[in-house]
Amino acid sequence: QSALTQPPSASGSPGQSVTISCTGTSSDVGGYNYVSWYQQHPGKAPKLMIYEVSKRPSGVPDRFSGSKSGNTASLTVSGLQAEDEADYYCSSYAGSNEVFGTGTKVTVL
Amino acid sequence: QVQLQESGPGLVKPSETLSLTCTVSGGSVSSGSYYWSWIRQPPGKGLEWIGYIYYSGSTNYNPSLKSRVTISVDTSKNQFSLKLSSVTAADTAVYYCARDMTTVTNWVWAFDIWGQGTMVTVSS
Numbered sequence: 001q002s003a004l005t006q007p008p009s010a011s012g013s014p015g016q017s018v019t020i021s022c023t024g025t026s027s028d029v030g031g032y033n034y035v036s037w038y039q040q041h042p043g044k045a046p047k048l049m050i051y052e053v054s055k056r057p058s059g060v061p062d063r064f065s066g067s068k069s070g071n072t073a074s075l076t077v078s079g080l081q082a083e084d085e086a087d088y089y090c091s092s093y094a095g096s097n098e099v100f101g102t103g104t105k106v107t108v109l
Numbered sequence: 110q111v112q113l114q115e116s117g118p119g120l121v122k123p124s125e126t127l128s129l130t131c132t133v134s135g136g137s138v139s140s141g142s143y144y145w146s147w148i149r150q151p152p153g154k155g156l157e158w159i160g161y162i163y164y165s166g167s168t169n170y171n172p173s174l175k176s177r178v179t180i181s182v183d184t185s186k187n188q189f190s191l192k193l194s195s196v197t198a199a200d201t202a203v204y205y206c207a208r209d210m211t212t213v214t215n216w217v218w219a220f221d222i223w224g225q226g227t228m229v230t231v232s233s
Contacts, residue, residue, distance in 0.1 A: 001172060003155065036219035038156075045205060045226055046156065051219035089156050093218035096169050098146075098209075100156040 001094055004029060004101035011107040012080045020104045022073040022090030030071035034093035037066055037075045041086045049088075050075060082108050111136035113206050113224035121200075121231050127193040131206030131224060132186075139164035139184045144209035146220060147180060147191045149202040157202075161209060162189055196231045203228050 005023040012018040022029065022037075029035055035053045038046035048057050050066035053073060063078045073092070077084050085108040090101035117129035131145070138145060147159040160170035162180045170178045174193070182189040193200060203226040210217035 032218075034216065034218035038220070045223040046220070047223075048219055048221050051210065051217055051221075057221060091156075091158075091219070093216075097171060098158040098161075098218060100148075100158060103155040 001028070001097055001099050004090055004092060004099055006088075006090060006101040006104045008102075009105045009107065011109055012077075013109045014080055014082065016080050017076060017078045018080060018106060019074050019076045020088055020090075020106070022075070022092075022101045024071050024073075024092055024094075024099070026071060028092040028094035028099055029068065029073050029090075031095070032093045033068070035066065035068055035073040036091045037064075038089045038091065039084075039086045040089065046089060077106070080108050084108060111208065111222050113208065113222060115204060115206050115224045115227040117227060117229070119228055119230060121196055121229060122233050123197055123231055124195055127191070127196050127200060127229055127231070129191045129204055129206075129227065129229070130188050131190070132188050134187070137184075138182060138187050138189060142212040142214070144211050145182070145189045146207045146209050148205045148207055148220070149200075150205070150226075151199075151202040159191065159193075159204075163213075198231050201229065201231045 037050040040046040053068045054066040144161045146161040162168045177194045179192040205226045206224045207220040208222040
C-alpha cells in the first residue's frame, strides 16, 4: 500500500483559510468514508481533528472541517490562528489496513 | 480518561528484535471492544501504521512489515506489545501506541488516543 499524497506545505495569514488535499485511490480514500485527519506539533503525538471524512471529535474547534470528492479528501482550516501552525496528516481505511498521508506543514504567516 | 504509555529499550542492535509495550491506564484493553494499534514515525518523516490487535488476540499488519511484526495483548496486565524482528537502521523511529475508535459493531478507523511516543534507535 502506498502513502496517500499530500502537498508538502501550505500557508496562510491569521484569519484566512487554508485547505490541504489528500489524494489516494479507489482502494482507500475513494472506496470508504473512513478518512481522518491529525494535527501534530513538533515533538508531540498526533491529535485527531477529523474522522469519518467530516466529523469533529469533542473539543476540536469548528474552524476545522473535512470533505471528500472521489479519491481526494480535504481538510480546511478557517480563521487561521497561530496555534494552527503544525504538521497535518490524513489517514484512510484501505480494506483491513490503514494508510497515512505524506504530511503537510501548515505555516501561519 | 484512558491514557497510553509506551515503554521499552531506546537502543536496539541491527538484526535483533525490537520489543515495546503499551500500558493502558484509566480503562481496560478489553473493554469497549476497541482495536489497539502501533504506529511509527522516522525522524523528520511521516507516520506509518504498523498493525493492530483486538483484545481477543486477532491481528492485522501492514503488508510491508508483516513478515517481521508480531503484536500481542496481555489483558491481565492491561497491556499490548510490539515485536519487530531483524531490525535495520530504517526501523529507527518514534513508536506510538494508539487506540482505534473502531469496534466490532462500529467502524470508524481513526486513532483517538495516542501515547506520547518512544524513540527507538537501531545502531551497533
